[in-house]
Amino acid sequence: xxxxxxxxxxxxxxxxxxxxxxxxxxxxxxxxxxxxxxxxxxxxxxxxxxxxxxxxxxxxxxxxxxxxxxxxxxxxxxxxxxxxxxxxxxxxxxxxxxxxxxxxxxxxxxxxxxxxxxxxxxxxxxxxxxxxxxxxxxx
Amino acid sequence: xxxxxxxxxxxxxxxxxxxxxxxxxxxxxxxxxxxxxxxxxxxxxxxxxxxxxxxxxxxxxxxxxxxxxxxxxxxxxxxxxxxxxxxxxxxxxxxxxxxxxxxxxxxxxxxxxxxxxxxxxxxxxxxxxxxxxxxxxxxxxxxxxxxxxxxxxxxxxxxxxxxxxxxxxxxxxxxxxxxxxxxxxxxxxxxxxxxxxxxxxxxxxxxxxxxxxxxxxxxxxxxxxxxxxxxxxxxxxxxxxxxxxxxxxxxxxxxxxxxxxx
Amino acid sequence: xxxxxxxxxxxxxxxxxxxxxxxxxxxxxxxxxxxxxxxxxxxxxxxxxxxxxxxxxxxxxxxxxxxxxxxxxxxxxxx
Numbered sequence: 088x089x090x091x092x093x094x095x096x097x098x099x100x101x102x103x104x105x106x107x108x109x110x111x112x113x114x115x116x117x118x119x120x121x122x123x124x125x126x127x128x129x130x131x132x133x134x135x136x137x138x139x140x141x142x143x144x145x146x147x148x149x150x151x152x153x154x155x156x157x158x159x160x161x162x163x164x165x166x167x168x169x170x171x172x173x174x175x176x177x178x179x180x181x182x183x184x185x186x187x188x189x190x191x192x193x194x195x196x197x198x199x200x201x202x203x204x205x206x207x208x209x210x211x212x213x214x215x216x217x218x219x220x221x222x223x224x225x226x
Numbered sequence: 227x228x229x230x231x232x233x234x235x236x237x238x239x240x241x242x243x244x245x246x247x248x249x250x251x252x253x254x255x256x257x258x259x260x261x262x263x264x265x266x267x268x269x270x271x272x273x274x275x276x277x278x279x280x281x282x283x284x285x286x287x288x289x290x291x292x293x294x295x296x297x298x299x300x301x302x303x304x305x306x307x308x309x310x311x312x313x314x315x316x317x318x319x320x321x322x323x324x325x326x327x328x329x330x331x332x333x334x335x336x337x338x339x340x341x342x343x344x345x346x347x348x349x350x351x352x353x354x355x356x357x358x359x360x361x362x363x364x365x366x367x368x369x370x371x372x373x374x375x376x377x378x379x380x381x382x383x384x385x386x387x388x389x390x391x392x393x394x395x396x397x398x399x400x401x402x403x404x405x406x407x408x409x410x411x412x413x414x415x416x417x418x419x420x421x422x423x424x425x426x427x428x429x430x431x432x433x434x435x436x437x438x439x440x441x442x443x444x445x446x447x448x449x450x451x452x453x454x455x456x457x458x459x460x461x462x463x464x465x466x467x468x469x470x471x472x473x474x475x476x477x478x479x480x481x482x483x484x485x486x487x488x
Numbered sequence: 489x490x491x492x493x494x495x496x497x498x499x500x501x502x503x504x505x506x507x508x509x510x511x512x513x514x515x516x517x518x519x520x521x522x523x524x525x526x527x528x529x530x531x532x533x534x535x536x537x538x539x540x541x542x543x544x545x546x547x548x549x550x551x552x553x554x555x556x557x558x559x560x561x562x563x564x565x566x567x
């Protein structure tokens with residue numbers, strides 16, 4: 088049972104990766120990426136945890152009280168904020184990509200811009216607002 | 227390869243990956259086991275050395291201040307990249323500023339949302355500033371407090387209209403604030419150099435443990451990081467809102483920057 | 489391990505699975521917000537209040553907001 092935190096970290100990593108690999112929607116991929124990032128936070132904090140220790144804030148506890156590892160917390164803390172901002176950057180790219188091509192499907196976007204065919208004839212999701220003359224092929 | 231083949235290959239690879247990771251993590255010490263580490267040594271040292279009670283903030287801005295400088299600039303670059311990507315294109319024009327929803331009439335903002343939004347905004351701002359200012363005493367700091375203050379701006383938008391944000395700030399002022407925040411961190415580091423030490427050395431008087439003016443340069447760094455995160459997130463929000471609410475796809479009469487790809 | 493730790497770890501694992509299993513981005517944004525709160529609780533249980541504060545503020549507010557704004561742009565505006 089003491090392996091559970093590491094097992095959850097592995098599970099989140101694999102699940103997030105599955106979401107990215109088998110996704111048909113760019114936004115779904117981006118949110119799965121954030122699940123992947125969460126697995127690293129869980130792993131780091133699980134490594135830093137000490138049973139019976141308090142949080143590493145000595146404002147109201149005596150300074151010689153046992154506390155958990157603060158270095159992994161420092162890593163995770165900045166990573167959470169910065170990771171969300173990079174996710175915002177990815178969302179901006181997805182928005183502009185949709186504006187240019189009218190599609191959010193990674194399968195259909197594989198054929199943009201050279202126009203080469205893929206084997207399975209993936210179809211795109213278009214709401215009819217494609218610009219620049221390129222439309223994802225139907226059928 | 228087809229999607230089905232890709233899924234099968236991935237499941238196989240994921241099983242191998244999970245097995246290898248499980249074997250690797252099996253070599254880690256047991257969850258919660260007590261063992262010495264540099265972090266635990268820092269727990270003993272931070273309070274007497276730096277007169278700081280929040281050891282995580284001490285690690286972030288004092289012992290490992292240089293790494294946090296890099297993280298802050300990742301944030302800066304990501305906001306810059308988003309602003310660049312979401313800039314108005316030649317074929318887009320600012321349209322009538324109005325909230326919309328696809329396929330149905332937009333109901334006016336209800337009174338409950340207005341009251342709650344406006345009522346919660348000042349406490350959120352105060353709480354965010356408290357979290358920024360007391361980052362070296364209690365859990366908090368520039369990163370968390372900056373996001374809280376940016377949330378207050380979001381509350382103003384939710385309670386009102388997008389034009390209300392125009393009266394609050396201009397984009398140029400936000401960009402300057404963000405730049406000042408980012409440069410402030412470097413400036414505090416140069417302060418250490420100017421005082422004859424190393425970059426980002428804690429050269430200000432350490433003060434008394436537990437008071438707001440303690441821990442040397444850490445409150446200054448907290449303030450500049452808080453300013454940068456707030457301004458950066460509000461810029462991010464403004465860029466996205468501008469895209470959604472203001473910009474409309476323009477007529478095709480305007481020449482686009484790139485030739486069409488057919 | 490205490491029951492609290494086991495429970496919250498299982499919830500986080502289930503939450504991550506739900507986020508990936510929800511294919512519609514609009515619903516996924518809401519599930520991601522809930523996942524952020526669950527992660528915040530887990531970090532709190534693991535004695536990391538700084539990280540929990542960060543995760544709650546970012547993962548429950550800022551991230552779903554940006555996803556919703558992107559969706560609003562993508563779903564189309566007034567023609």
